[in-house]
Amino acid sequence: TQLLEQSPQFLSIQEGENLTVYCNSSSVFSSLQWYRQEPGEGPVLLVTVVTGGEVKKLKRLTFQFGDARKDSSLHITAAQPGDTGLYLCAGVKGAGGTSYGKLTFGQGTILTVHP
Amino acid sequence: DTAVSQTPKYLVTQMGNDKSIKCEQNLGHDTMYWYKQDSKKFLKIMFSYNNKELIINETVPNRFSPKSPDKAHLNLHINSLELGDSAVYFCASRRSGAPYNEQFFGPGTRLTVL
Numbered sequence: 001t002q003l004l005e006q007s008p009q010f011l012s013i014q015e016g017e018n019l020t021v022y023c024n025s026s027s028v029f030s031s032l033q034w035y036r037q038e039p040g041e042g043p044v045l046l047v048t049v050v051t052g053g054e055v056k057k058l059k060r061l062t063f064q065f066g067d068a069r070k071d072s073s074l075h076i077t078a079a080q081p082g083d084t085g086l087y088l089c090a091g092v093k094g095a096g097g098t099s100y101g102k103l104t105f106g107q108g109t110i111l112t113v114h115p
Numbered sequence: 116d117t118a119v120s121q122t123p124k125y126l127v128t129q130m131g132n133d134k135s136i137k138c139e140q141n142l143g144h145d146t147m148y149w150y151k152q153d154s155k156k157f158l159k160i161m162f163s164y165n166n167k168e169l170i171i172n173e174t175v176p177n178r179f180s181p182k183s184p185d186k187a188h189l190n191l192h193i194n195s196l197e198l199g200d201s202a203v204y205f206c207a208s209r210r211s212g213a214p215y216n217e218q219f220f221g222p223g224t225r226l227t228v229l
Contacts, residue, residue: 019181031216042119042205042220043158067155086156092216100170101146101209101216 003027006089006106016078020095021109023089024071030092032065032072033103037086079113086110118142120223127227128196135192135222138206146149146170147189148207148218149181158205164189165211193226201228 003098005024013019032048035043047056049065049072056063060083061099064076076083119140128134140147140169148171163171164183178194189206206221 033216037156040222042207042222045217048215048217051139088158090158100163100165101148101211101218102160102163102171103216103218104160108156108158110156 003104004106006087006109008047008109009107010110010112012112012114013079015080016031017113019079019111021074021087021089021111022071023073023091023106025091027091027093028069030069032069033090034063034072034074035088035090037088037108039085043086043088074097076111079111081113081115084111084113091095119206119208119219121204121221122212123224124222125227127229129229130196130198132196133192133194134196134226135190136204136206136220136226138189138191138221140202140206140208140219140221142208142210142219144208144210144219145186146209146211147183147186148209149191150205150207150220152203152205152223154202159169162189162191196226196228198228201226 007022033048034046035045047063052067052069054065060077064073087109089106122137146165148163150158152158161175162181167183180192183189203223203225205223207218209218
């Protein structure tokens with residue numbers, strides 16, 4: 001059973017377009033993270049959202065945590081070729097020491113932005 | 116001054132062999148993890164150590180044995196390698212108690228079993 005459903009799996013767009021990636025679950029998470037992974041490298045943390053309804057912005061990237069803390073979205077405005085990569089959402093269930101920081105990942109979204 | 120390093124970067128081996136992957140972090144973190152990323156890019160946790168103590172042990176074949184000689188190192192030994200073990204293995208670390216549970220990943224080890 002996949003705890004975190006991420007969609008779409010693949011996204012191929014032109015430079016300048018906007019896009020949204022979704023991460024959905026039937027489970028409640030204490031926090032949710034978004035990572036970006038480039039070929040041949042490990043994932044790098046972009047943002048963590050912890051409060052239901054929270055919105056965080058990182059330049060052209062906007063991250064939202066659902067009110068019920070079961071889902072999240074990543075919106076990119078005016079995508080650029082440099083945004084190309086694998087985007088992963090990951091949730092943590094339970095707070096602090098009870099979770100040991102165990103991350104449950106979504107399946108990932110491979111984004112390609114064409115010049 | 117790499118934060119989380121793994122060796123080797125690539126590992127190609129025959130079925131049935133035994134191999135090890137090493138991980139080192141110089142961030143002063145006390146918790147380290149091993150993840151497996153399959154061909155569809157799905158990343159799944161395997162093990163975690165906190166201060167050399169095993170704290171997460173997912174459903175992984177017992178051919179896989181992690182070892183943490185100290186807080187800065189976490190190695191993964193795999194016995195009797197099978198074709199299905201082919202994947203990219205990532206090591207990660209974090210400081211327990213750090214806000215937001217940020218984990219720092221190594222560059223990965225691509226294991227190919229022939």
